[in-house]
Amino acid sequence: MNHHVEARNVVKRFGPTTALDRAGIEIAEGETRALVGRNGAGKSTLVSILTGLLRPDQGEVLFSGEPAPPIADRDAWRQRVACVYQHSTIIPGLSVAENLFLNRQPGRGGLIRWRALRDRARELLDTYEVDVDAQALAGELTVEQRQLVEIARALSFGARFIILDEPTARLDGPAIERLFARMRSLREQGVTMLYISHHLDEVYEICQSVTVFRDARHIVTSPVADLPHDELVAAMTGEATVAYTSRSRTPGGTVVLSGERLSLAGRYQDVDLTVRSGEVVGLAGSASSGKVGLAETLVGLHRADSGTVTVNGRRLRPGDVPAALRAGLGWVPQDRHREGFVPRLSVGENATFPIARKLGRYGLVSPSRRRAKAEELIESLDIKTEGADQPVGDLSGGNAQKVVFARALVDDPDVLVVINPTAGVDVKAKQALLGAVEDAVERGAGAVVVSDELDDLRICDRVLVMFHGRVVKDLPRGWTDHELVAVMEGMEE
Structure with missing residues (x-):
């Protein structure tokens, strides 16, 4: 079998954090491979290494058996691989034609031959059956059209390997079907694809094989037909290690924090949330779920486009952190180095x-x-x-x-909002921090815990699971890792 793309024994560290630990992937020519794993599993680091944005500390990348080009040779990388991200890399103020031929416009001596540029752009769009006007401003395209233009641009450089990073996150049903039809026809033309998604159902629909990363390591690669849903989720979660035993308690009746019909463009839509005194409510979901954006809105870091936040019956002025603190809210930010101390x-x-x-x-x-x-x-x-x-x-x-x-x-807050409270701390510190949340709640506070760590969420009386900006499930205490991750990854059973 010819391997189109290989990453072997890749190690990548950022300070004390190991993002990839002797991980790798091998994708055959013309294969569509899924890459799945929970937040922090190492997926985006691998994408950065496969696209030449990061150099591995150890290990190697090969394209069609040849070593990857030097990091500085951007054109050589573009001829081998392209990535279509969830957030577009197209420049909105330029036309489609200019975006397609950015930095390689036809012309001489710094003068661009505009007619030749438009003609070549139309020819390129026709070749890849992209129904978009070459003269249209890129900023006026739909998300779906922008993705198709990005795919056409990638193929025009000669790249036969395309990475699609959560491409369906902002598409509706019919657009997703059209994207999949496009992916199938590209595969028939021999294009190799790596598909990253939190919709595990899509993996079974569009991919032939799947690779699972967990905790910076490669866990399993298998044909999708040989890996049932249950086994796929089990590979992503690993063995549950219960590091913290939650205390039992009965939440009070007073609502101390509520969010009503909250929406923020590009982050979350139409979210309702209530927290009572003596209650811990968890917010779970993937990186694109909107959970951190929602929590930061509750404390005033973001101003919602619509909806209201109420603390202790007082409606907060949107986007006003000091007012939230005065109203009785305490918070632990996501980035302790920038906002914590x-x-x-x-x-x-x-x-x-x-x-x-x-x-x-x-x-x-x-x-x-x-x-x-x-x-x-x-x-x-x-x-x-x-x-x-x-x-x-x-x-x-x-x-x-x-x-x-x-x-x-x-200040003995009435409401505590904590975001990724135990990231990067040892087990003993983890227990002390989660214990501090429970102590505050036993004194009558309400708490919101936002976390990627399942152990942090075990102290919650219920967990709201967010998926692409909406709350899709309210799970009471007693959930299993498997059950929670299945909902977080869009594969509710």
Whole structure:
């Protein structure tokens, strides 16, 4: 069998994180291969390596048995591989013809021969049966038309290997069927494709084989006909390791946070959500599900296009973080380094930031009151530090994350919104952080936990699963990993 594309024993690290650990893929000429795996499995890193955007630390990439070109030789890469992303790379202010021949326009001495450009563009669109006007502005095309133009552009460079990264995320049913018809005809012409999707049903419909990545490693490659749905989901989730046992509790009756009919273009549509005192509600879903965008809207980081957020019965002004904090909301951001703490300030200063106004009079902060509050938080969260004066930038990842939690909890919030709370921390820190959420909830707060980690979601009384911007399921406590992942990957049974 001729392998059109091979990546062998690829290792890629970003600082302490290993994104690919001796992973690889081999795709035969004219084959449509699916690549699936949960968020963080290593799929996008592999795509970046297969398209020459990243150089592997170890391992090799081959096209038709020949080593991949040097990273700097962009034209050589374009002749071998192209990627059609969920978000278009087409330039909206240029015409279709200009996009198709960007940086390779016909002409001499810097002058472009416009008629030749249009003629070549029409010829190219006709060849690949793309029903789009070459003179139209690219920004006026539909998502579907833009994708077809991108595919035609890729093929015109001579690339016979195309990566489609979640191409159906923004298409409706009929457009998806047309895309699949196009993919089948390309396959008949010998084009090799790698198809990445969170719709596992599509994998069975359009692909001949499937590769599963999990935790930066290659887990299995199989013909789709030989891998039943159950086994595919099991390969993606692995053995469930229960690192945290949730406490049992009965949520109260008071609604402390609600979102009604919330929509934000390109992120999520028409979401309703209520959280009661004493209740933990989880938000789960893939990277394109909209879960982080929704959580960030609840705390005021984004302004929804429509709908309202209410905390403790008070309607919040959209896009106003300070107002949300004043209303009784505490939050742990997704990126602790950018939004979570100020590295040069001390543990005490970071932890007591939100309540500085309460620790003194006339705008002056009482150092002794700040220290007492900081020491109380250091003890309750077991933060390993030389003391309240140590800069947060000197702490380990787990302890720095505890400082971010301390800041969220310092004012005894009525609502806690935490995004990926245990990313990059060890098991012991993980247990302390999830325990801190449960302590706050037992005191009567409501909490929203957004996470890619199934273990984080085990503390939830119910989990709302989002799929391409909508809440598709409200799963009560007691779900299995298999059941949750099947819904998250668009394959509800």
